[in-house]
Every structure is written in structure tokens, then in C-alpha cells.
Amino acid sequence: MAQATRVFCRNFSSSSSRFGNIKHVTVIGAGLMGAGIAQVAASTGHQVVIVDQTDDILSKSKATIEKSLQRVAGETFIAEVMGRLTIKTDAAAAVKNTDLVIEAIVENLEVKKKLFSSLDKAAPKHTIFTSNTSSIPIKDIAVATQRQDRFGGLHFFNPVPIMKLLEVIRIPATSDETFDKLLGFGKAMDKSTVNCKDTPGFIVNRLLVPYMMEAIRMVERGEASPQDVDTAMKLGAGYPMGPFELTDYVGLDTCKFIIDGWHKKYPDNPLFMPSPLLDKLVSEGKLGNKTGEGFYKQKK
Numbered sequence: 303m304a305q306a307t308r309v310f311c312r313n314f315s316s317s318s319s320r321f322g323n324i325k326h327v328t329v330i331g332a333g334l335m336g337a338g339i340a341q342v343a344a345s346t347g348h349q350v351v352i353v354d355q356t357d358d359i360l361s362k363s364k365a366t367i368e369k370s371l372q373r374v375a376g377e378t379f380i381a382e383v384m385g386r387l388t389i390k391t392d393a394a395a396a397v398k399n400t401d402l403v404i405e406a407i408v409e410n411l412e413v414k415k416k417l418f419s420s421l422d423k424a425a426p427k428h429t430i431f432t433s434n435t436s437s438i439p440i441k442d443i444a445v446a447t448q449r450q451d452r453f454g455g456l457h458f459f460n461p462v463p464i465m466k467l468l469e470v471i472r473i474p475a476t477s478d479e480t481f482d483k484l485l486g487f488g489k490a491m492d493k494s495t496v497n498c499k500d501t502p503g504f505i506v507n508r509l510l511v512p513y514m515m516e517a518i519r520m521v522e523r524g525e526a527s528p529q530d531v532d533t534a535m536k537l538g539a540g541y542p543m544g545p546f547e548l549t550d551y552v553g554l555d556t557c558k559f560i561i562d563g564w565h566k567k568y569p570d571n572p573l574f575m576p577s578p579l580l581d582k583l584v585s586e587g588k589l590g591n592k593t594g595e596g597f598y599k600q601k602k
């Protein structure tokens with residue numbers, strides 16, 4: 303069993319002191335990232351509530367988590383983890399007793415602000431708010447609340463159960479106490495943390511997004527096929543996935559949200575130019591693995 307998986311299966315009791323003050327976590331958004339974050343939080347002993355818009359989405363998300371756990375864990379551990387997970391459609395009710403909110407909903411500033419503004423009224427004073435945004439400045443989201451000192455970014459990587467990194471982001475208003483608690487939470491989740499400022503894309507995406515967009519532009523210019531670019535980057539640069547496999551894995555809609563947002567904010571930066579090919583695929587509903595087709599057709 304791989305090292306990452308071994309760590310992931312370790313048994314944690316919720317009474318352990320490893321948590322600091324964060325015992326109860328609310329994950330908002332039960333999609334690709336929310337499901338992974340909830341899985342790891344519950345696997346490391348936290349009580350977790352997952353929130354999404356419908357019961358149907360939430361049931362599918364719980365099934366995804368169970369299936370993911372079955373790849374690496376036995377029945378007893380899975381039962382314990384699933385026992386620590388509850389689902390709710392009412393976000394305001396979910397945060398009433400929570401220590402930490404991790405938001406992983408659609409990559410849209412206005413939608414995120416609306417959510418946090420309503421949560422701010424419902425959550426206890428001590429509750430820390432965080433966003434898992436890939437590209438939106440944390441401070442632009444935090445202004446929707448009256449608790450900017452208890453606001454930060456927790457940027458996880460996909461697939462969350464396997465990727466070891468957690469970027470912990472502070473805005474100027476984030477208090478030292480909040481930042482320390484977020485770093486402690488990252489350790490409790492068995493992630494390796496890096497400290498990030500609230501700059502576009504933090505560390506990883508500031509480098510990854512221009513690379514992936516340039517790969518798409520190479521194909522647009524007719525210089526290489528997606529298959530050859532992927533083969534080249536895997537065998538020539540040692541990447542586990544090529545940029546087109548990774549775009550399908552991340553979701554083409556999420557990639558488009560990111561690049562459109564940055565282009566709007568920094569229209570003169572050539573690295574952040576939108577791509578007609580990406581736009582076309584998204585308009586056709588080809589969003590990658592989540593819809594069965596993106597740059598590639600996924601095997602059924």
C-alpha cells in the first residue's frame with residue numbers, strides 16, 4: 303500500500319488532543335472537492351456536516367465517499383468514518399454548532415459572497431470561515447462577513463485523499479490565532495501545509511494554470527495533439543498526468559471559471575488569455591470526467 307494511503311487509513315479517535323479547537327467541521331459543496339475534503343476530515347476523526355443544494359446531490363456525494371474509502375479501508379473503519387458524516391441542505395442550520403466552515407461551492411465570487419454573508423449571521427462567534435477557491439482572492443470573499451479576522455483560505459488538491467499538500471492562505475485581516483488554528487487543522491488532516499499570501503492562484507495554481515492554458519493553446523495552434531502533449535509531459539517531464547488528462551480531471555468548467563476571472567481582472571496579462579477551444583467544449587457540456595467527455599471521452 304502506498305505511503306499516502308497508509309497515512310490515510312490510520313485510525314483517529316475524535317477525543318484525541320490532536321485537533322486543537324477544531325472538532326466540528328462544515329463542508330459546503332458536496333462536489334468533487336467537497337466530497338474529498340469531507341472524507342479526509344471524517345477519516346481523521348472530525349465530526350463533519352456536508353451541505354449542498356439537494357438531497358440527491360448529497361446522497362451521491364456520500365456514495366462517492368464510501369466508494370473511495372472502499373479502495374483503501376476495511377469495513378470497521380468505513381463504518382466509523384461514515385458515522386461521523388451527516389448531510390444537510392440548510393447551510394445556516396448546519397453551521398450553528400461548527401468550529402470551521404470550508405466552502406467548496408462553484409467558483410463564482412458573487413455566489414460565494416452571498417453564501418458567507420448568510421453564514422455570518424448564523425454561525426457562532428468563534429467559528430472560522432475558509433474558502434477552497436482555486437483563483438478568487440480570499441479578501442474579496444471575506445468582505446461579505448463581519449469576521450475577517452477569523453477568515454482564511456484552505457486550498458486542497460484533487461484528489462484530496464491522495465494529494466499531500468494544503469495551501470493555507472491569510473489575508474491582512476486574518477489574526478495570528480486564526481492562522482495558527484488553520485495550520486494546526488492542516489496537520490490534523492495529515493496534510494503538509496505551505497503558508498500563502500492572498501496572491502492570484504496562491505503558489506500552485508499561479509504556476510499550473512498558465513502551463514495548462516499554454517498546452518491548450520499549443521493544440522489550438524495545431525502544433526501537437528492532446529495525446530502527444532500528454533505523453534510528452536508524462537514521459538519527458540515525469541508528471542503523473544498530462545495537462546489534458548488533468549484538465550478533464552479538474553473539470554473544464556472550473557478551468558474556464560478560473561481563466562475568465564483572471565482575464566477580467568488582468569486583461570493585459572497574456573498568460574491569462576481565454577481559450578476558444580476550452581470555451582467551445584464547455585458550451586457543448588463537455589466538462590471532463592464529471593460529464594464523461596472533455597478533451598477525451600472517458601471509458602464507461
Ligand SMILES: CCCCCCCC(=O)CC(=O)SCCNC(=O)CCNC(=O)[C@H](O)C(C)(C)COP(=O)(O)OP(=O)(O)OC[C@H]1O[C@@H](n2cnc3c(N)ncnc32)[C@H](O)[C@@H]1OP(=O)(O)O
Pocket residue numbers: 303304307370371373374435436458459460461463464465507510511514515542543548549552556557558560561
Ligand atoms: C486551466 C486551469 C487549471 C486549474 C486547476 C486548478 C485546480 C486546483 O485548484 C488545484 C488542483 O487540485 S490541481 C490538480 C492536482 N492534482 C494532480 O495534479 C493529480 C495528478 N495525478 C496524480 O497524482 C495521479 O494520477 C493520481 C494520484 C490521481 C492517480 O494515481 P494512479 O494512476 O497511480 O492511481 P491509482 O493507481 O488508481 O491510485 C494510487 C493509489 O491511491 C489510491 N487512491 C486513488 N484514488 C483514491 C481516492 N479517491 N481515495 C482513496 N484512495 C485513492 C489507490 O487505491 C492507490 O493505492 P495503492 O493501491 O495502495 O497504491
Ligand SMILES: NC(=O)C1=CN([C@@H]2O[C@H](COP(=O)(O)OP(=O)(O)OC[C@H]3O[C@@H](n4cnc5c(N)ncnc54)[C@H](O)[C@@H]3O)[C@@H](O)[C@H]2O)C=CC1
Pocket residue numbers: 330331332333334335336353354355359393405406407408409410413417434435436437457458459460551552553556
Ligand atoms: N476541481 C478541482 O480540481 C479543484 C477545485 N477547487 C475549487 O473548489 C471549489 C469546488 O470545485 P469542485 O468541487 O470541482 O466543483 P463541483 O462542481 O464538483 O462541486 C460544486 C458543488 O457545489 C454545489 N453548490 C453550488 N452552489 C452552492 C450553494 N450556494 N450552496 C451549497 N452548495 C452549492 C453544487 O451543487 C456542487 O455540488 C471551487 O471553488 C473550485 O475552484 C479547488 C481545488 C481543486
